Amino acid sequence: MASRSLDAGVGAQALPADWRDFLALTKPRVLSLVVYTGLCGLLAAPGHIHPVLGFAAILCIALGAGAAAALNQWYEADLDAKMRRTAGRPLPAGRMERQSALHFGVGLGVFSVLLMGLATNVLAAIVLAVSILFYVLVYTVWLKRRTPQNIVIGGAAGAFPAVIGWAAVTGEINLLPALLFALVFLWTPPHSWALGLYIKSDYAAAGVPMMPVVAGQKATRLQVLLYTLPMVAAAIAPWPLGLTGAIHGVTSVILSAVFLALSARVAFSTQTDQALMKPERILFRYSILYLFLLFGALVADRVILA
Known part of the structure; x- marks a missing residue:
């Protein structure tokens, strides 16, 4: 949309965000692989889970990953503005206020963990919470700007979904x-x-x-x-x-x-x-x-x- 300027930049007055901007915060392309590995972990697990509860578990994995991605973009808006690959994202492009991204990410993350606990079991909810916090606090806040080992250690965040899917069915790891x-x-x-x-x-x-x-x-x-x-x-x-x-x-x-x-x-x-x-x-x-x-x-x- 021509009226939604890509030149406002971080720190400028943000234009009103629409649903596409909130969707973009969840990094849909990355999300597809996360959801897929979580689904495969769930389907490969021994035992049985009701299809509705299984769908809820995968939805929670998707929401949790989307929450982590949104909080990552909230924290890294200044970095994203400096890279051609990420400059068009909602925050550096000035299409959304940082506070909106923060509230969206926190709300999505809390909801996903609570729903996972209610739909499946406490272990799956705990692992989901750990995965969100690990990506945001360990990878994004602590490692990303400090060490070339950021990807090595931070890679654990993307390794959780299959474990979460498995735990949702079995209640164990x-x-x-x-x-x-x-x-x-x-x-x-x-x-x-x-x-x-x-x-x-x-x-x-x-x-x-x-x-x-x-x-x-x-x-x-x-x-x-x-x-x-x-x-x-x-x-x-x-x-x-x-x-x-x-x-x-x-x-x-x-x-x-x-x-x-x-x-x-x-x-x-x-x-x-x-x-x-x-x-x-x-x-x-x-x-x-x-x-x-x-x-x-x-x-x-x-x-x-x-």
Whole structure:
């Protein structure tokens, strides 16, 4: 809409926000992967949950992730304004007041935790609350502006949904959801650093100490490969441990072999022009597909071989 100026900037008089701006605060594209892994954790869990309560659990995961994203944007409005990739978001673009984003995020987060506790069980609600607080306080407030390890430690925030989905059904956390947590935790650095390698200038302009900015491209590429190795182990481990069947096992081996090969290409690439970083772009895009297919195989294994 032409009347909704993108040039107002942080700190200027914000225009009245509409529903699209509040939706944008939840980072819908990121939300899709969060909801998907949570759903797969729920569907792969042993036992039964009523479909209505299962839907409520997934809704709570989505609302909780959206709340964390909104609070992240509330806190990082100044950083977002400095990066081309994020300058069009509601707060830096001047389409929303910061206080509105704060109230929206807090309200959404509290509601999601309370509803999860009422619909499923206390453990699932506690893990959901921890995931929101971890993303906002540990990753956004503490780590993001201070250390290149922000993605490494902060990756735990994105690893919670599958555990929450599992806990919503079973009321407990055992080895398989712990391995799923480890998988996403270890997946996050190569996924994020592959992106960071070709948008390095954005992070540098905002003063965010991402690995490519602080350590350089060569060191970051090596880190991508080094984190891929334990990630592959976590992805395949459920099969030999007898926690999943052949569908998940064979799929994890094939998908992880491709991931490892792409990571090796990134590690040994000598390209320095960000516009030409094809191995990094390919790995970033594949990493998303990798997680979708791997978690899908987990559910197929449960449904078909149950």
